[in-house]
Amino acid sequence: MVKVIGSDTAEGLAQQTDEDLMRRYREAGDEKVYNELVHRYERELYRYLARYTGDPSMAEDVFQNTFLQIHLKRGLYEDGRPFRPWLYAIATHQAVDALRKAGRHPTVSLDQRLAPSQGEADAGSLLDMLVNDDTGPLADLQEQERREWVRESVERLPDALRQTLILAYHQDLKYREIADILKIPVGTVKSRLHAALAKLQQMAKAAKQDGKED
Amino acid sequence: MNADELLDFALGQLEDPRRRALDEASRSDPEVAAKIQRARRAVDLLCDDGLLADPPPGLAGRTLAFVAQSPARSPSILDYVPARVPFRWADFAVAASIFVAGLLTLMPAVQRSRERMNQAGCVFNLQQIGQALGQYATIHPSYPSPPSDRAGADSGLFAAFLRGSGVLPDVSVLDCPYNGRCDLEHARNLTSFEQADAMSKSDPAAYKKMVCWDYGYNPGYRHASGRLGPITARPASLIAVVADQPPDDASLGDVDRNSPNHFGAGQNVLYSDGGVRWHRSRLVAPDDRDVYLNNARKMEPGINDRDSVILPRHAPFGNFPGR
Secondary structure, three states: OOOOOOOOOHHHHHHOOHHHHHHHHHHHOOHHHHHHHHHHHHHHHHHHHHHHHOOHHHHHHHHHHHHHHHHHOHHHOOOOOOHHHHHHHHHHHHHHHHHHHHOOOOOOOOOOOOOOOOOOOOOOOHHHHHHOOOOOOOOOOOHHHHHHHHHHHHHHOOHHHHHHHHHHHHOOOOHHHHHHHHOOOHHHHHHHHHHHHHHHHHHHHHHHHHHHHO | OOHHHHHHHHOOOOOOOHHHHHHHHHHHOHHHHHHHHHHHHHHHHHHOOOOOOOOOOOHHHHHHHHHHHOOOOOOOHHHHOOOOOOOOHHHHHHHHHHHHHHHHHHHHHHHHHHHHHHHHHHHHHHHHHHHHHHHHHHHOOEOOOOOHHHOOOEHHHHHHHHHHOOOOOOHHHHOOHHHOOOOOOHHHHOOOHHHHHHHHHHOHHHHHHHOOOOEEEOOOEEOOOOOEEOOEOOHHHOOEEEEEOOOOHHHOOOOOOOOHHHOOOOEEEEEOOOOEEEEOOOOOEOOEOOOOOOOOOOOOOEOOOOOOOOEOOOOEOOOOOOO
């Protein structure tokens, strides 16, 4: 293997792709390379885990375990495989394990109604459903209150929908990457994301109605 | 531009070139731009929780230390196992069905081969017994037979005569290999007819253990005068002398029932000429209709010298009326 001069400096490492770094780490076990990967994903992955687990200390544990797995399973990394979906897949498995051990996994059924709520024959497309009200059901809420409502509502989503929403909206991952992480078809990712949005919209309407009744 | 595309665009999921086309459209058409704006706003309102959890200080350092402290694990064989098995379940199903078909095809052949092997073992045993009987007959005037005062002794004790005369050194030939090995350990203690007959009265349990072989013997026939006589050693007469043990008493009268030694498939019979033949039925000669019963359909010595009867080892030599 031809060694690129200067590639081991901090600047040189920063210029290399994740895949190159991971390949080098698999082959040589170089600590500097591993260090670079950990620092590169420190903020992004921690945010994902914090949001997914809903617990900063658990997120930290899962983060550490994820990189321990990367270290232990480095031999299984395949050349040409995108690193980010692989990392997220490992992190997601670790997070699911941690939540299961902690015994506080949200248990909302996937069978819950996603169809238009009672009294609505057909809400049209999802986009119509989201934006057809001029103000929107959440527009009346105060910003702080709205954010808290969003946190609680996302927490109440079925796990599959919640995972997809966090990866797509908060982590800005593409459908293809999410499909790779969750080992599901791209079409399923899209339908889950739309289902998550529809469900949140329904919850928002219900919250608004409750507010009026109160 | 449909609603789905617009939503994907708002979520940042639209791929090129549709994304660029919508970008262009939003720049040139304020109405499209407004629609996109509203879609983004709606999605943000529903999803933006305002959380921006920054990692705790030193997380990367602690992670590196944590990994460094983790026990160094030597690579196991599982690490080299491919993550995805390059076979589908259908491949396994086809392989399994080929294996099963092969097995089903081969099983009867294997079974037949084992049957032939065991049958050959049984033939060998009977030939050995035949040689022992031949040697016995050169010493004595006839094949083994008890003195008249001990005619009630079991016919199975023909082996004791052979042992006592020293012509049957190996008792393992008394075991037919087809129906599983029988324990002949106690039979090795067999020394003479007198000793065994005495034991049958003094210690029936030990006697039963000792006399446990798989072959039955012809106790002789009744002369025209009514007197019981042993088989004389006349090779030309072709009399069945020893054979696989008969079916149990309850089904002995049923002519369709063969010896249990070969699971009812038939029986090997040793003739007085020293030859052994396999018979699928109990008919062994035109004038000997049933090798296990005499021509009067009884489990007794034959009614003439051509009417051979092979008795089970526990049936007495001469236990019949008129004696």
